[in-house]
Amino acid sequence: MLEGLFSPLHLLILLFSALIVFGIPLLLVFLLGRWLDKRLQRHPGVRVSIVAVVIGGITDVVASSLLAIPLVIYVIVKYDLLHAPKGSAAIVSSIHSSAGLYGLQLSIGLGCSVLGGYVAAWIAKHDELLNGLLSSFLCTAIGVYSVLSGKDSQSLLAQILLLIAAPAFALLGGYLRQTQRPIGRAPGMVDPSPEVH
Numbered sequence: 001m002l003e004g005l006f007s008p009l010h011l012l013i014l015l016f017s018a019l020i021v022f023g024i025p026l027l028l029v030f031l032l033g034r035w036l037d038k039r040l041q042r043h044p045g046v047r048v049s050i051v052a053v054v055i056g057g058i059t060d061v062v063a064s065s066l067l068a069i070p071l072v073i074y075v076i077v078k079y080d081l082l083h084a085p086k087g088s089a090a091i092v093s094s095i096h097s098s099a100g101l102y103g104l105q106l107s108i109g110l111g112c113s114v115l116g117g118y119v120a121a122w123i124a125k126h127d128e129l130l131n132g133l134l135s136s137f138l139c140t141a142i143g144v145y146s147v148l149s150g151k152d153s154q155s156l157l158a159q160i161l162l163l164i165a166a167p168a169f170a171l172l173g174g175y176l177r178q179t180q181r182p183i184g185r186a187p188g189m190v191d192p193s194p195e196v197h
Contacts (some may be wrong), residue, residue: 015070029055030119049124049131056120056135060170061142064112071095071104092153106162110169113139117173128181132174136167 075094076082084090095101116139117132124131143163146152152159 012070014073015067018066018069030059030123047127047130048134049120049126052120052123052131053134053137055123056116056118056132056170056173057138058116059119060112060116060135060139060166063115064109064139067108067112068105071101071108075101089153096153109139109162110165113166113169114173114176117170118177119173120170121174121177128174128178129171130174132177133167133171135173136170139166139170 072091075091079090079094081090081094086093095105113136116135120135121128121132140163143159143166147156147159147163154162
């Protein structure tokens with residue numbers, strides 16, 4: 001009976017509803033972050049924007065969690081795990097046992113790392129690569145905690161590769177923002193002189 005309710009169309013509607021409901025407050029937080037960054041950025045030699053890095057890191061983790069909700073609901077319904085004795089371990093096991101679902105989970109997580117890096121670079125408006133890279137601090141801290149506590153069911157090699165991938169994709173987000181910045185002339189550049197014939 002519930003299987004018809006959670007078709008791909010319904011999951012997309014749920015995803016877009018979550019993006020709208022959480023997207024507007026998130027946009028307000030971004031604008032507040034940019035305003036705070038302007039107020040706190042009084043020192044010209046400072047390269048790291050703390051506000052931008054923190055908001056980028058929070059964006060990464062919150063967006064990953066929100067976008068994983070439809071995937072978790074799909075797995076619960078498809079494999080009838082609502083009353084499973086292992087609870088969340090059964091859900092994780094089901095996702096990791098399917099290459100497609102695991103790939104989707106990785107795509108969501110790494111895509112949100114790109115988003116977090118982009119947001120950090122967008123708020124900082126300078127040193128986009130550095131601020132984008134540093135925005136992965138929260139995701140990386142959660143990953144290190146998971147490795148050290150032994151709570152992750154993946155192999156140690158997979159966990160280490162994911163710890164490396166999160167900052168790399170956050171750096172990609174900073175790079176994407178940097179490529180959108182208008183290219184200005186460097187100080188001291190002289191316009192080319194017109195050719196004389």
